[in-house]
Amino acid sequence: MSDWTWEFEGYAAEREALREALCTLGNGYFATRGALPECAADGTHYPGTYAAGCYDRLASEVAGRRVENEDVVNLPNWLPVRYRMAGGAEPGPWLAPAHEFLTDHSLTLDLRGGVLERCSRYEDDSGRRLAVRQLRLVHMGDPHVAALRTEFTAENWAGTLQVEAALDGSVANTGVARYRQLASRHLEDVATGETADGRVWLGCRTATSGVRIGLASRTTAPGDAEVVHGDGRVTQRYLLSLPPGATAVVDKVVALHTSRDPAISDPLHAAVDRVGRADGFGELLASHRTAWQQLWRRAELEVPDGAGRILRLHLFHVLQTLSPHTADLDVGVPARGLHGEAYRGHVFWDELFVLPYLNLHFPEVSRALLTYRHRRLGRARDAARDAGRTGAMYPWQSGADGREETQRLHLNPLSGRWLPDHSHLQHHVGSAVAYNVWRYWEATGDDEFLHTKGAEMLLEVARFWAGSAVYDEGLDRYRIRGVMGPDEYHDAYPGARRPGLDDNAYTNVTAAWVLARALELMAGLPEPRRRELEERIGLHHGELALWEDVSRRLYVPFHNGVISQFHGYGELAELDWDGLRHAYGDIRRLDRILEAEGDTVNRYQASKQADVLMLGYLFPPAELRGLLRRLGHVLDDGTWWRTVDYYLRRTSHGSTLSVLVHGWVLARVRRAGAWEFCQEALEADIADLHGGTTGEGIHLGAMAGTLDLVQRGLTGLDTRGGVLRLDPVRLPELSEYAFTLRFHGHWGVRLRVTPGSLHVAVPESGVAPIDIELPGAAVSIEPGRSVRLPLPE
Numbered sequence: 001m002s003d004w005t006w007e008f009e010g011y012a013a014e015r016e017a018l019r020e021a022l023c024t025l026g027n028g029y030f031a032t033r034g035a036l037p038e039c040a041a042d043g044t045h046y047p048g049t050y051a052a053g054c055y056d057r058l059a060s061e062v063a064g065r066r067v068e069n070e071d072v073v074n075l076p077n078w079l080p081v082r083y084r085m086a087g088g089a090e091p092g093p094w095l096a097p098a099h100e101f102l103t104d105h106s107l108t109l110d111l112r113g114g115v116l117e118r119c120s121r122y123e124d125d126s127g128r129r130l131a132v133r134q135l136r137l138v139h140m141g142d143p144h145v146a147a148l149r150t151e152f153t154a155e156n157w158a159g160t161l162q163v164e165a166a167l168d169g170s171v172a173n174t175g176v177a178r179y180r181q182l183a184s185r186h187l188e189d190v191a192t193g194e195t196a197d198g199r200v201w202l203g204c205r206t207a208t209s210g211v212r213i214g215l216a217s218r219t220t221a222p223g224d225a226e227v228v229h230g231d232g233r234v235t236q237r238y239l240l241s242l243p244p245g246a247t248a249v250v251d252k253v254v255a256l257h258t259s260r261d262p263a264i265s266d267p268l269h270a271a272v273d274r275v276g277r278a279d280g281f282g283e284l285l286a287s288h289r290t291a292w293q294q295l296w297r298r299a300e301l302e303v304p305d306g307a308g309r310i311l312r313l314h315l316f317h318v319l320q321t322l323s324p325h326t327a328d329l330d331v332g333v334p335a336r337g338l339h340g341e342a343y344r345g346h347v348f349w350d351e352l353f354v355l356p357y358l359n360l361h362f363p364e365v366s367r368a369l370l371t372y373r374h375r376r377l378g379r380a381r382d383a384a385r386d387a388g389r390t391g392a393m394y395p396w397q398s399g400a401d402g403r404e405e406t407q408r409l410h411l412n413p414l415s416g417r418w419l420p421d422h423s424h425l426q427h428h429v430g431s432a433v434a435y436n437v438w439r440y441w442e443a444t445g446d447d448e449f450l451h452t453k454g455a456e457m458l459l460e461v462a463r464f465w466a467g468s469a470v471y472d473e474g475l476d477r478y479r480i481r482g483v484m485g486p487d488e489y490h491d492a493y494p495g496a497r498r499p500g501l502d503d504n505a506y507t508n509v510t511a512a513w514v515l516a517r518a519l520e521l522m523a524g525l526p527e528p529r530r531r532e533l534e535e536r537i538g539l540h541h542g543e544l545a546l547w548e549d550v551s552r553r554l555y556v557p558f559h560n561g562v563i564s565q566f567h568g569y570g571e572l573a574e575l576d577w578d579g580l581r582h583a584y585g586d587i588r589r590l591d592r593i594l595e596a597e598g599d600t601v602n603r604y605q606a607s608k609q610a611d612v613l614m615l616g617y618l619f620p621p622a623e624l625r626g627l628l629r630r631l632g633h634v635l636d637d638g639t640w641w642r643t644v645d646y647y648l649r650r651t652s653h654g655s656t657l658s659v660l661v662h663g664w665v666l667a668r669v670r671r672a673g674a675w676e677f678c679q680e681a682l683e684a685d686i687a688d689l690h691g692g693t694t695g696e697g698i699h700l701g702a703m704a705g706t707l708d709l710v711q712r713g714l715t716g717l718d719t720r721g722g723v724l725r726l727d728p729v730r731l732p733e734l735s736e737y738a739f740t741l742r743f744h745g746h747w748g749v750r751l752r753v754t755p756g757s758l759h760v761a762v763p764e765s766g767v768a769p770i771d772i773e774l775p776g777a778a779v780s781i782e783p784g785r786s787v788r789l790p791l792p793e
Contacts, residue, residue, distance in 0.1 A: 003309050008107040011097040013044045017695025018688050020046060022313075023109050023116050024339040024698075025136060028052065028323030029143035030075070030256055031338035034107070034116055037134065037148060038082040038096045040168075046175045049075045050338045050345065051258055052321075053331035054213075055400040056206035058183035062409055063418040069407060070399045072334065072345025073186045074173045076202050076215050078254040080166040081150055085128060086239065087159040095122050095130070103129075111316045112296065113289040114140055121155075129155040139284060140291035143325040144261075144274055148252045149281045154242035161240040165219045165252050167192070167202040170232035175341040176696050178411045187213075192234035194227050199276055200234045203268040209400060212259040214268030216275040221250040251281040262328070295319055299361050300750070302738040303710060310682045311710065314703035321700055322358065327368040330375060332398060336697025343697070346405050347372075347398040349432040350701035352618075353657065357708040359443035360719075360741040366440050367449060373433050374453040376402025377460060380430075384464055391463030394433055396426045414589075414596040422491040422499040425484040427468070430461040431510035435618065438517050442719045445744040451529050455521055459537060462518035462547055465511035469550045477555035483507050485566060487611040488655075489591050489601040493568065503567040505612050508554045512631055513619075515551035519544065556631055562643040563612050575604040575650070588654040588690060607651045609658035612643060616665035620718060641669065656684040656702035664705075664713045667729045675733040681706050710737055715753060719743065723771045728753050728791055746770060746783075753791075761786035 008019050016035075023034025035047035050072050057070040085092040097105050097120060104121040118134040131153040139145040152161055169190035174180055190204040201216040217236075219225065225236040240248045255275035257267035264270040278284065299319065303311050321337040332347030333354050351369055358366045373394070379402035380392035387393060395404035406424040411417070437454040440446065469478035482500030484491050485507055492499045522530060522544065533539065556563065559570030580587050587593060591601045591608065610617065615624055621640070628635040644665060653659050663677030680689065684702055688694045711717065714734065716727030722744060738752035738759075749770065752759040762770050764784035772779050775792050 003312065004110065004112040006109040006111070006309075006313060008109075009105075011102060011105045013098065016044050017046065017692070019107060021339045021695050021698055022686065023107060024317070024320065024337070025114060025116055025138040025146075026320035026323075026338050027138050027140045027143045028319075028321065028325035029329065030138065030146075031320055032079065032138055032146065033339065034109075035079065036097060036118065037079040037150075038094065040080075041171065041174055044098070046340075047077050047079050048175055048340060049077060049079075049256075051075060051213075051256070051260075052326065052329055052334070052338060053260065053400070054206070054211055054258055055345065056186040056209045056211070058186065058207060060182040062182065065409070067182075067407065067409060069179075069182060069344060070346075070405050071173050071184075071186065072338075072341065072399075073206055073211070074171050074175065074341065075213060075256070076187065076190075076204065077168040077171050078146060078215055078217065078252075078256070079148065080168055080233075080235075081134075081148065081163065081250065081252060083132070083150075083152065083161055083163045085124060085130060085159065086162045091162055092124055095132075111312055112292065113285075114138075114292045114316075114320075115285070115288075128157040128159075130161070131155055135281075135285070137285060137288045138320075139288050140295065140323065141287045142274075142278075143323075144255050144257055144271070145278055145284065146254050146256070147281050147284050148254075150250045150252075151247050152240065152242065152250070153247045154244060156244065157242075158244045159242060161242055161248065163221065163238045163240055163250055164235050165217070165221075165238075165250065166233050166235040167200060167215055167217055167254075168233045169202050169204050169215075173341055178413055179341070179344075187232075190232040192229045192232075194234070195272065195276075197276070198225065199272060200227060200236060201268060201272050202234055210259075212267050214257045214266070214271035215254060216268075216271040217252060217254045218275045218278065219250065219252045220280075222248055253278050253281065253284065260330075295323070298740070298742070298747075300738075300740040301707070301710070302752075303734065304736065307679075307682060307734060308737075310686060311706060313686065314682075314706055317698050318354070318357070318700065318704050318707065322354065322362070322365050322369070324362060324365060327362075327364040329368065330372055331369070332372045333369055333700065335700060337700045340695070340697030342693065343397075344405070345399070348396065349426075349429045350704075351436055352432040353660070353701035353708065354704040355436045356439060356443075356712060357704050359440050360711065360743060363440070363444045363446070363742060366436075366444075367446065370433075370437060370440060370449070370457075371453060374457055377457055379403060381460065384467075389464055390467035391465070392430065392457070392460035393427060393464055394430045394461070396424050396429050412592045412595050414592045417595070419595065420499070423484060423488060425482065425491065425500050426486070426488075427464075427483050428486065428504070428507045428510060430464055431507070431514050434458045434461040434514045434517065435510070439719075442721075443743065445722060450521070451525060455525070455529075455533055456537065458514070458521060459518050459533065459539065462515050463537075463539075463543065465514055466543065466547050466550050469511070469554060472555070475555055477553050478550050479503050479555045479567075480508055480511065485611045486609060486614050487565060487607040489606060489608040490566070492602055494572070494600070494603045501566040501568075503555050503557050505556050505563050505565060506614050508556055509615055509627055509631070510618070512551045512554045513627055515547045516627075516630065519547055519551065552630055552632070554631060556628070556633060558633075560646075561639060562646045563615075563639075565607065565611050565647070569605060572605045573603055575606050577649075586691065587652050590652045590654065605650050607647060609651065609653065609655040610661035610665070611647070613647055613665050614661060616640070616644070616668060617661045620716070621668060637669075641671070644669065644671070653680075654690075656681070656690060656699040657705065659684070660702050660705040660709065664709055667709075667713055667731065668716075670729065674729075675731055678706070678709060679733075681709070710734075711739055711741070715751065717751075723773055724749075725773045726751075726758060727775055728758060743770065750786075756791055758789045758791055759786065760789065 485504035666674035
């Protein structure tokens with residue numbers, strides 16, 4: 001195992017779901033899980049293929065209610081290749097790793113080249129040994145193409161091998177156990193066919209969204225094929241003659257199109273045509289490796305030892321989900337990547353953790369992901385109006401068209417009960433959209449986007465918060481009631497008949513930040529554009545005066561010298577943490593444990609994940625102090641450190657994002673324990689620390705967040721005002737690292753942190769110097785120059 005490969009030895013049914021997720025291959029347009037081609041969906045294996053943004057909606061009966069759910073669609077399976085040793089009166093069994101004939105098995109994921117290699121060896125009752133080697137790719141250069149090469153070697157016998165290669169449209173969405181009692185058949189009107197030159201095809205459409213899908217395959221093998229159609233499949237059957245020690249090669253090249261693609265007239269015709277024109281496997285492999293080489297150059301990352309290996313794996317999966325091809329699509333950030341069906345493939349707030357990394361490497365992808373939000377701004381305005389609010393109310397869960405996709409019931413697998421789900425009250429997602437607009441602009445200097453699409457989103461979110469804030473005469477403050485914070489455990493006060501909480505600190509502080517940025521934006525806009533915006537969205541000067549007032553007088557609750565998670569949090573009961581850990585061991589999903597006991601987490605001072613402390617993730621210490629000062633509070637180091645310690649003791653870390661945020665916060669305030677949280681964030685998916693969740697799809701926000709932890713968290717990198725500000729954190733466990741970034745049009749700016757020094761190199765291609773600021777020092781670096789800056793003790 002090298003820094004660029006991940007190897008999985010042996011076959012272990014209980015680990016297959018995890019391996020399939022971690023061995024997913026994709027290119028930003030579509031991805032296929034790392035399931036073995038001969039294995040169907042059977043509870044152990046799950047060969048899912050997903051196209052970015054391809055959703056469908058089905059209705060189900062749940063707990064006596066009709067509910068609708070929109071899912072990312074499991075597309076027709078292009079992988080199937082199965083084989084068995086023939087000859088004699090009866091052919092042998094179809095071979096698969098679970099069969100008793102298996103003697104050796106391994107998977108190797110090559111990150112540098114984006115290739116999955118599989119090697120297996122079988123020995124039957126007669127002592128015949130068959131070696132099987134497969135290479136798989138989902139092409140990073142041509143986003144519609146994938147390929148699979150299978151090499152069969154008869155090691156000590158001669159005879160016939162029966163091989164079947166298929167396209168399977170009989171699949172359903174069954175990759176998440178807790179969803180299986182819901183409607184799952186999204187593909188209809190499955191048809192198959194073949195061309196005169198041996199290509200086979202499969203066409204279908206999604207049940208309600210009507211997305212048409214075309215899949216075509218070109219299989220090259222020794223001998224002629226018999227083609228069989230039926231049961232939503234098209235199968236090519238081959239009989240291969242194998243001399244002793246000889247190897248037979250079967251190459252399968254596929255093309256995938258959907259009716260959502262631009263510049264095509266029909267997805268089936270496009271797929272059949274593309275696969276007919278595609279190169280052979282060897283040429284595809286070479287061009288695929290070249291495309292990956294270019295990506296790795298743009299996203300260069302050097303971190304030593306085990307942390308570096310994991311970070312490279314995280315970067316690999318981020319780029320497979322959100323590649324430069326994504327810039328051409330109308331898609332958001334799927335919380336679980338294109339790696340499985342958890343969270344139904346929905347878009348939450350995870351771009352808050354993903355875009356800061358992309359902004360400094362692939363800003364064109366960031367802009368496309370923000371444009372996804374802008375295209376759904378009208379829907380967000382409608383949602384606000386339907387709720388009696390102004391502005392734009394973005395949904396907590398989004399999919400195809402921007403309506404609220406949060407399910408109104410969720411299953412507690414510990415109790416077996418379907419419970420109300422109020423997480424649609426997490427209106428802070430709107431602040432995340434606005435935050436991402438502003439940080440994208442700071443990193444890129446893209447005035448055109450900020451002054452147009454970005455401004456419209458930012459101003460409408462500000463308008464929503466100003467309209468949601470209600471003045472309280474007793475407090476002489478504005479209050480925002482009936483929301484949920486990032487914690488997600490608490491959705492109501494104990495015994496309350498209505499869901500929602502008052503004055504979530506994270507919600508109120510970020511709302512104040514949005515309002516302040518909106519005012520700053522309006523003050524800095526060119527007059528013609530400002531006038532256009534005012535006319536376009538009906539903005540009047542009285543609103544700006546209200547925004548100014550609300551941004552300075554939103555209520556932030558405190559108790560016992562710390563920031564309260566929400567009004568009344570300090571009055572909740574304390575929890576017996578030690579007793580629960582002793583009884584249950586893993587208490588990450590504390591809400592499910594207490595509900596199964598007939599209790600509710602709403603009664604206790606307990607958080608699933610960072611809530612108040614998210615403020616320390618979004619804002620550097622000086623900016624956070626300034627925000628609280630604008631709201632009339634003094635946030636000195638002592639108050640913030642007490643707040644950090646307070647919530648550290650009361651958080652169960654039921655989300656992979658939680659340990660990431662806590663590690664980031666501790667690093668920023670130079671506190672001990674930061675690396676322990678960072679290490680857990682690194683290992684969350686590879687070790688499946690959350691008990692089987694990774695097999696349903698990787699946690700994209702946490703993966704991208706660990707990359708950004710190195711890029712911005714440990715360097716103290718800030719991009720405000722067109723200047724790179726740096727204030728590196730000293731972590732003994734990670735004292736040396738390097739990466740490149742793209743900043744305000746400069747490609748390939750390289751930063752290297754070593755003990756006591758910061759090295760910055762600016763590429764010759766730059767058109768202007770880059771300004772660097774360190775605590776107590778500033779320097780301007782011309783293109784083609786590099787400098788070594790001493791770091792303050």
